[in-house]
Amino acid sequence: MLKNVAVAICQDAPAFEIGVACEVFGFDRTAQGLPGYDFAVCACEPPPIRTSSGFSIDTPYGIERLAEADLIIIPGWHDIHDRPPEALLQALRDAVDRGSRVMSMCTGAFVLAASGLLDGRRATTHWRDAETLARHYPKITVDPSVLYIDDGAVLTSAGTGSGIDLCLHVLRTEHGAGVANAVARRMVVPPHRDGGQAQYIDTPVTEHSRGDDLSELLAWARAHLDQPLTVQGLAARANKSTRTFARHFVAVTGTTPHQWLVTQRVEMAQRLLEETDEAVEVVAQQSGFGTAAMLRHHFGQRRGTSPQMYRRTFRSGSRARDRHRVLKAG
DNA sequence: CGAAACATCCGCCACT
DNA sequence: GTAGTGGCGGATGTTT
Numbered sequence A: 001m002l003k004n005v006a007v008a009i010c011q012d013a014p015a016f017e018i019g020v021a022c023e024v025f026g027f028d029r030t031a032q033g034l035p036g037y038d039f040a041v042c043a044c045e046p047p048p049i050r051t052s053s054g055f056s057i058d059t060p061y062g063i064e065r066l067a068e069a070d071l072i073i074i075p076g077w078h079d080i081h082d083r084p085p086e087a088l089l090q091a092l093r094d095a096v097d098r099g100s101r102v103m104s105m106c107t108g109a110f111v112l113a114a115s116g117l118l119d120g121r122r123a124t125t126h127w128r129d130a131e132t133l134a135r136h137y138p139k140i141t142v143d144p145s146v147l148y149i150d151d152g153a154v155l156t157s158a159g160t161g162s163g164i165d166l167c168l169h170v171l172r173t174e175h176g177a178g179v180a181n182a183v184a185r186r187m188v189v190p191p192h193r194d195g196g197q198a199q200y201i202d203t204p205v206t207e208h209s210r211g212d213d214l215s216e217l218l219a220w221a222r223a224h225l226d227q228p229l230t231v232q233g234l235a236a237r238a239n240k241s242t243r244t245f246a247r248h249f250v251a252v253t254g255t256t257p258h259q260w261l262v263t264q265r266v267e268m269a270q271r272l273l274e275e276t277d278e279a280v281e282v283v284a285q286q287s288g289f290g291t292a293a294m295l296r297h298h299f300g301q302r303r304g305t306s307p308q309m310y311r312r313t314f315r316s317g318s319r320a321r322d323r324h325r326v327l328k329a330g
Numbered sequence B: 001c002g003a004a005a006c007a008t009c010c011g012c013c014a015c016t
Numbered sequence C: 001g002t003a004g005t006g007g008c009g010g011a012t013g014t015t016t
Helices: A014-023 A063-068 A087-097 A106-114 A129-134 A161-173 A175-185 A213-223 A232-239 A242-255 A255-273 A281-285 A292-303 A307-329
Strands: A006-008 A040-041 A071-074 A101-105 A149-153 A154-157
Touching: A006 A014, A006 A063, A006 A087, A014 A040, A014 A071, A014 A161, A014 A175, A040 A063, A063 A087, A071 A087, A071 A106, A087 A101, A087 A106, A101 A106, A101 A161, A106 A129, A106 A154, A129 A255, A154 A161, A175 A255, A213 A232, A213 A242, A213 A255, A232 A242, A232 A255, A242 A255, A242 A281, A255 A281, A255 A292, A255 A307, A281 A292, A281 A307, A292 A307
Parallel strands: A006 A040, A006 A071, A071 A101, A101 A154
Antiparallel strands: A149 A154
8 A cells, every 4th residue: 555655866856757746646635535645755865956957955854764665756867877876776676675666757767777676677768768778778678669667566657747647557556547537637637648658649739639520539439438439430430541540540649549449448447347336247348348358358458457356456445545534534 | 278350550652 | 842641461469
């Protein structure tokens, strides 16, 4: 259970990435029934810590505070050729040894890499630095094409913005989509981008912006997920050939039509598992997978558990949270 | 589980 | 010449 979150910073720390961590984990939303964390920004060099934007951060927490954390966040690293302090690397290894998790945003992956924690794992970083990471650390399987990678104890994310996605992903795995979406709503960011989504989106336009025909089509498709939908059918609806439709689709959303559909269906199934007591078979029907076997396959692939197991752990987690809420209220 | 049938995706390229 | 379109074929992934 995630309770204690620490952000490890050194000189020339990136302001925005620190801000993302503060906003997601350091902002008290317990009044809204959302989980709260013991949160600290920890100076791993003598404070004040200068940010890359010129202002300084003074924090009462030092590197020793990392020993308490269930999750340590590395918000970036000022110079990818500069080796981080050994004490920080050791603190990260200790964290993973005691069953805690560590995550990086952007170039923070180089800190995790230097600690050896990424050896033999899959990882990502900003596309600009991916090649350098792969060259310096050949034991890491670097995937520069995704927003973030969850490798269990070690999580990495790409550029600045994907750090938000990874933080929300952590909330999602920890407390379910309901909590992650509620936090996303409060931050006014899109609810969820799947880790596998491309870093590069040619048209910097989100799904919901403008009244272009695609956003309308996506809304329609989302409303009809329980029915069998084909890429051809969607293309026909948009009055385009499959080829042109698919091309536009990728340019706007960053995913292919079919992948997008599966993502939507998994998210719908997840909601149904959280919010209803319908049998897995029924959930599969309603989310458009047709059969339970199909749902298990895609759910497992994208969430790393079975639907049944997900519901069980989510339920027990939210019951614990409800109890917590009652105690706080009383 | 694996094999066979089927759909999707993507580079290539001719065409408007 | 530039920009967008869409058919084709085979690699890849999905469904049965």
